[in-house]
Amino acid sequence: MKLYFAIFLLICGSFIPGYGLMQGYAGEKKSEPPAGGGGEENASLTYTVTDTGQDRCYGNGKEIAYPKPGKDYYGQDAQYRINEPKYRDNKDGTVTDLNTGLIWQKTPDFKKRNQDDAEKYCENLKLAGKDDWRLPSIKELFSIADFRGNMHTRTPYIDTKVFDFKYPKSSEGERGRPGQRNMDAQYASSTRYLGITMGRDKSAFGFNFADGRIKSYPLHATRYVRAVRGNPEYGKNRFKDNGDGTITDRATGLVWQKADSGKAMNWKDALAYAGKLKLAGRDDWRLPSVKELQSIVDYSKAPDATDAGKRAPAINPVFKLTKKESWFWSGTTHIENQFAYYVCFGQAFSARKRAGRQINAHGAGAVRSDPKEGDPKRWPDGLGPQADEIRIFNYVRCVRGGKVTLRSEGPPVKKGETTRRPPRGDDSKPGSRFINRLDKDGDGRVSKDEFDGPKRRFPRLDRNNDGYIDSDEAPTGPPGRRGERRREPPRGRPPTRSPDENSLQVITVGTGGPSFNPDRCGPSAMIKYRGNYILVDMGEGTANHISKASINFKSIAAFCFTHHHRDHNADAMSIFPQAWSREIVRPVIGPKGTKDLVSFLRKFYKDDLKYRLENRGSSFEELPQPKVHELPLEKPLTIAGMKITVVEVPHTIKTFAFRFEANNRSIVISGDLTYSENLIKLAKDADILVIDSGGIIYEGDNPDKIRRAGRGGRAGSRKGRKKHRAHSTVNEVARMAAEANVKKLVLTHFGPGKVDEAATLELIRAVYKGEVVFAEDMQTHK
Numbered sequence: 001m002k003l004y005f006a007i008f009l010l011i012c013g014s015f016i017p018g019y020g021l022m023q024g025y026a027g028e029k030k031s032e033p034p035a036g037g038g039g040e041e042n043a044s045l046t047y048t049v050t051d052t053g054q055d056r057c058y059g060n061g062k063e064i065a066y067p068k069p070g071k072d073y074y075g076q077d078a079q080y081r082i083n084e085p086k087y088r089d090n091k092d093g094t095v096t097d098l099n100t101g102l103i104w105q106k107t108p109d110f111k112k113r114n115q116d117d118a119e120k121y122c123e124n125l126k127l128a129g130k131d132d133w134r135l136p137s138i139k140e141l142f143s144i145a146d147f148r149g150n151m152h153t154r155t156p157y158i159d160t161k162v163f164d165f166k167y168p169k170s171s172e173g174e175r176g177r178p179g180q181r182n183m184d185a186q187y188a189s190s191t192r193y194l195g196i197t198m199g200r201d202k203s204a205f206g207f208n209f210a211d212g213r214i215k216s217y218p219l220h221a222t223r224y225v226r227a228v229r230g231n232p233e234y235g236k237n238r239f240k241d242n243g244d245g246t247i248t249d250r251a252t253g254l255v256w257q258k259a260d261s262g263k264a265m266n267w268k269d270a271l272a273y274a275g276k277l278k279l280a281g282r283d284d285w286r287l288p289s290v291k292e293l294q295s296i297v298d299y300s301k302a303p304d305a306t307d308a309g310k311r312a313p314a315i316n317p318v319f320k321l322t323k324k325e326s327w328f329w330s331g332t333t334h335i336e337n338q339f340a341y342y343v344c345f346g347q348a349f350s351a352r353k354r355a356g357r358q359i360n361a362h363g364a365g366a367v368r369s370d371p372k373e374g375d376p377k378r379w380p381d382g383l384g385p386q387a388d389e390i391r392i393f394n395y396v397r398c399v400r401g402g403k404v405t406l407r408s409e410g411p412p413v414k415k416g417e418t419t420r421r422p423p424r425g426d427d428s429k430p431g432s433r434f435i436n437r438l439d440k441d442g443d444g445r446v447s448k449d450e451f452d453g454p455k456r457r458f459p460r461l462d463r464n465n466d467g468y469i470d471s472d473e474a475p476t477g478p479p480g481r482r483g484e485r486r487r488e489p490p491r492g493r494p495p496t497r498s499p500d501e502n503s504l505q506v507i508t509v510g511t512g513g514p515s516f517n518p519d520r521c522g523p524s525a526m527i528k529y530r531g532n533y534i535l536v537d538m539g540e541g542t543a544n545h546i547s548k549a550s551i552n553f554k555s556i557a558a559f560c561f562t563h564h565h566r567d568h569n570a571d572a573m574s575i576f577p578q579a580w581s582r583e584i585v586r587p588v589i590g591p592k593g594t595k596d597l598v599s600f601l602r603k604f605y606k607d608d609l610k611y612r613l614e615n616r617g618s619s620f621e622e623l624p625q626p627k628v629h630e631l632p633l634e635k636p637l638t639i640a641g642m643k644i645t646v647v648e649v650p651h652t653i654k655t656f657a658f659r660f661e662a663n664n665r666s667i668v669i670s671g672d673l674t675y676s677e678n679l680i681k682l683a684k685d686a687d688i689l690v691i692d693s694g695g696i697i698y699e700g701d702n703p704d705k706i707r708r709a710g711r712g713g714r715a716g717s718r719k720g721r722k723k724h725r726a727h728s729t730v731n732e733v734a735r736m737a738a739e740a741n742v743k744k745l746v747l748t749h750f751g752p753g754k755v756d757e758a759a760t761l762e763l764i765r766a767v768y769k770g771e772v773v774f775a776e777d778m779q780t781h782k
Contacts, residue, residue: 046233047251052147101231107164112222138191139235185210188223193363195304216363264393267372285398287331290341314364339369351382434474504665508775514567532640538571557640561590562671563655581612649673683740693747694727734767
């Protein structure tokens with residue numbers, strides 16, 4: 001009799017409600033139909049929505065005991081149990097989900113692939129004797145998410161007793177910048193977004209099993225892959241309008257409120273709204289879990305779809321929306337940051353704007369989290385790497401039904417173990433702008449994995465050695481990719497500038513000359529005033545010195561060139577592309593040829609810049625053109641509070657000297673030159689004159705050279721070589737400094753070898769009586 005019944009099922013199974021799900025995995029050993037969800041009509045379910053796994057309740061910033069009816073925070077996810085996850089390890093490299101009927105690859109190969117390669121991998125996969133594997137849809141992928149995850153405790157958002165999972169190892173990219181972070185555990189789905197994300201990307205949705213979010217990622221970006229097979233009906237809704245203000249999904253067994261709450265509210269009020277709702281003669285409505293809410297997303301629509309026929313909010317039109325771009329609260333807490341999850345049925349906006357419009361960062365259908373309460377105005381710059389917009393006030397669509405059980409109490413509260421105070425927004429402390437930019441998980445701090453600067457900088461900023469940078473430790477102002485030197489002042493005291501910060505200073509970045517020098521970098525100087533810098537010349541090694549000093553490119557207000565000899569502009573090929581790739585575009589000042597140099601570098605590095613800008617969520621096309629001022633200037637410029645005056649000086653090619661003035665101080669950079677009346681006028685009464693000293697005396701120089709250094713002429717000329725007046729002698733340097741009455745003379749532009757300071761000073765002192773400094777690389781002069 002059992003045999004006849006089995007044959008009958010094989011023949012008729014696809015026509016019998018409840019057994020149709022077995023088609024996708026017929027022949028699997030110990031296969032069984034998925035458990036029913038118990039809908040309003042008690043029909044067989046093709047789309048069972050599983051429980052999130054949460055069994056603890058949370059308030060605003062901490063775990064709490066299960067709230068009682070009518071009390072704050074009552075009715076959240078943990079208090080309802082529905083279709084608890086049930087898996088079976090088939091011992092053949094696969095796992096069957098006994099709720100959904102989906103069969104999963106147990107162990108991925110942990111290789112990252114772009115969208116096309118991910119789809120091909122699954123299509124070609126042969127596992128457990130089957131070859132009908134596919135890349136899961138985002139709804140299928142979301143079904144195995146476990147929302148007990150917590151990145152702070154390295155608890156992934158998947159049941160690791162059933163599925164194999166690895167955090168990616170953090171790796172360092174070029175110049176010490178983090179490459180892959182261990183939070184980057186995004187898995188690909190087959191669900192492509194119909195619109196455009198980050199202003200220019202075709203993308204596909206993925207779920208990050210390290211941080212618990214659904215976002216849409218560029219098709220060219222790589223993600224991990226976990227293949228699936230079975231139940232081809234999973235994720236397909238079957239809505240029915242009941243004519244009483246409710247909608248039944250016959251695929252899931254859930255009954256939904258047709259109209260939304262009509263107004264946005266914070267999370268606590270959303271829970272209260274659901275608890276008080278009476279609709280269609282029922283009062284057992286609840287705030288849906290994040291899995292329940294995501295189940296009604298319609299990924300075949302998008303408000304910004306490129307196909308106008310598919311342009312609509314990501315929800316079936318049977319539902320009513322107060323606003324097309326609305327986001328909806330779930331009852332699920334994002335444990336690691338103490339926010340609550342919401343689902344975007346409109347675009348998942350960034351706080352950033354492009355061409356006057358907000359950027360759709362992650363696509364309609366994304367799942368993110370918001371602070372549970374507070375003022376959105378405290379978050380003008382958003383949160384995280386893509387500056388996710390923070391709303392706090394979201395809409396509500398209640399749900400009821402399903403095979404649900406109400407829990408009256410939960411496990412003992414773990415005080416302080418997994419909860420952290422949620423961040424309050426970027427106006428609470430100046431350093432919070434740094435936090436909000438890099439804080440991907442939203443816990444109000446920056447971990448080592450989130451830190452976007454050199455490894456050596458992290459322990460310097462983490463002053464209490466707790467493994468995190470908080471707003472009291474963070475640099476003030478926006479963070480840079482290389483870190484900041486400025487730090488937040490002690491708590492309770494307003495930020496103040498040191499006297500040095502208000503004083504105009506110069507850093508001799510590089511003090512070498514045209515010959516390669518193992519002890520000195522090529523010619524370069526930085527004028528510093530109130531935390532801003534102006535870079536003058538870019539000899540070999542300039543970029544390396546700036547990096548070692550952790551000077552943030554964002555703090556560089558302008559770039560200047562005295563002239564275009566190779567030893568003065570060689571590192572432009574590194575510095576300009578680095579700045580532009582970080583969307584840092586500053587004015588450039590230099591002699592004729594500067595426009596050509598800037599234009600060439602933009603064209604030459606176009607592909608490199610496109611790649612790096614796209615990784616930042618920007619684009620090459622929208623990168624502004626730098627403002628180039630070719631010398632001479634018609635009138636002085638003022639940049640970052642510094643007045644800039646320029647004059648031409650004699651050299652082998654067009655060369656200009658710069659004078660910088662601020663706060664009653666002045667600094668002059670001479671460039672390469674011979675004796676110059678123009679320089680004397682420019683440097684009149686300057687506090688510091690940084691001057692080319694190409695005719696300096698070195699130990700071991702012969703007497704004839706030393707004599708030439710004491711008068712006019714090229715100190716280093718040799719018999720039989722045509723003389724080109726390129727650099728000042730020591731005597732000429734001293735005369736210009738004396739006639740200009742400068743307070744301090746800083747000598748630079750040295751060649752290889754050891755400078756004979758005593759012999760040089762003897763010649764200078766015969767003419768100039770002020771302070772003399774033989775500059776070193778990265779030396780600050782005040």
